[in-house]
Amino acid sequence: MKKALALISIITSLIYLLYLCLSYKGLIRYSELYIKSPKKYINNYKKIQKFDKSKRVVISLAPSIKDLQNIEPVIKSLLNQTVQADLISITFLYGDKYKIPFSIKDSVAVYRTNIDYGDLNAIIPTALREGEANTQIIALGCDKIYGENFIEELLETSKQNPDNIIYCNNKENKCCIKQGILFPINIFSEEFFNCPENINSDEWTNKFFINKPKTKITYNLNYIKI
Numbered sequence: 001m002k003k004a005l006a007l008i009s010i011i012t013s014l015i016y017l018l019y020l021c022l023s024y025k026g027l028i029r030y031s032e033l034y035i036k037s038p039k040k041y042i043n044n045y046k047k048i049q050k051f052d053k054s055k056r057v058v059i060s061l062a063p064s065i066k067d068l069q070n071i072e073p074v075i076k077s078l079l080n081q082t083v084q085a086d087l088i089s090i091t092f093l094y095g096d097k098y099k100i101p102f103s104i105k106d107s108v109a110v111y112r113t114n115i116d117y118g119d120l121n122a123i124i125p126t127a128l129r130e131g132e133a134n135t136q137i138i139a140l141g142c143d144k145i146y147g148e149n150f151i152e153e154l155l156e157t158s159k160q161n162p163d164n165i166i167y168c169n170n171k172e173n174k175c176c177i178k179q180g181i182l183f184p185i186n187i188f189s190e191e192f193f194n195c196p197e198n199i200n201s202d203e204w205t206n207k208f209f210i211n212k213p214k215t216k217i218t219y220n221l222n223y224i225k226i
Contacts, residue, residue, distance in 0.1 A: 030145055030223055033073040033080065038103040041079040045107070048084040051155040056135040057085040059151070062121030067142040068098060073225055075104045077146040083155060085138070091121045119177045119201035127188045135185040141178025147221030154182045157217050163187075164213040173216060174206045180222075181205070187212060 051057070059078055063071055078088055089109045092098045093116050100110060113125040122139040130137065138154060140146070150168075157166045166182040167175040175181050187209070195204050 027223075029080070029148060033076045033145055034226075036076075038072060038076055038079075038107070041076045042104075042107050045079040045081075045084060048081065050086075051083040051152060052159065054134060055155075056130070056132055057087075057138065057151075057155065058126060058130055058135060059085045059088045059138045059140060060091065060122045060126040061089070061140050061142050062091045062119065063098075063142040065096065065098060068100070070225060071142055072101050072104055073145055074142055075108060077144075077148075078140075078151070079107060080148060081146075081151045082149045083152045085151065089126060091125045093121070117195065117201070118199070120195060120204065122177055123181075123183070123205075124193055124195075127183070127185065128193065130185055133186055137183045137185060139177050139181050139183070141180075143178060143225060144222045145225050146180075147219060150180070150219060150222060153217055153219055154180065157215055158182050158184070161213070161215045164215045165209060166215050166217065168217050168219050168222075170218050170220065174202070175209070175214070176202050177205065180219075 061074075075088065078085075087109055088107065089111060090100070091111045091113055094112045094114050100108065111125060111129065113121055115124075117124045119141075122141075123137065126137050126139075136155070136158060138151065154166050154168070158164070163184060165175065165184075165187060168180040169176050170179075192208050195208075
């Protein structure tokens with residue numbers, strides 16, 4: 001009997017330890033984002049504090065029609081953050097027939113653009129629309145589940161480096177829109193908006209801002225969506 005109880009105790013401890021490890025890595029949360037109702041995340045998001053009330057923060061995505069098929073957990077991961085943004089925006093190209101999933105349509109603002117900037121659709125239309133000097137634009141890809149404190153990490157790094165572009169890249173020292181980039185609104189100019197057609201979005205961004213101050217963060221709790 002004692003051996004059986006000891007074995008049960010060991011197994012229970014191992015299971016609990018495994019749970020703690022998965023939770024620490026954000027994998028329990030990852031699975032919950034696919035399972036739990038968006039309503040829970042939407043309601044909780046309203047209660048989250050802003051990082052800095054003097055700043056306007058806009059999270060900007062530019063999903064393809066294919067991205068929309070499974071964008072709900074991505075949006076839920078942006079609602080399930082430690083800090084609140086003023087706006088989560090989605091930009092589409094005029095003429096394309098996009099349909100926002102009903103479950104998240106009240107949590108995102110939808111905009112259209114006449115010009116197809118490719119991945120820069122997550123940056124240029126938003127920058128043209130948001131003219132306030134205290135605005136920060138966070139451009140993201142639609143292929144990731146974002147870690148719970150990812151937005152706060154970007155904003156905290158920006159606070160320490162207020163004039164810098166803040167970018168996330170775990171492998172290379174260059175900006176990648178799909179990895180996440182924070183831009184102070186005053187860093188843009190008309191020349192950036194007049195980008196060549198069919199340009200590689202990341203190449204254009206890195207080339208144009210080559211002489212602008214940048215700060216890289218390495219963040220390991222963003223996971224590719226399934």
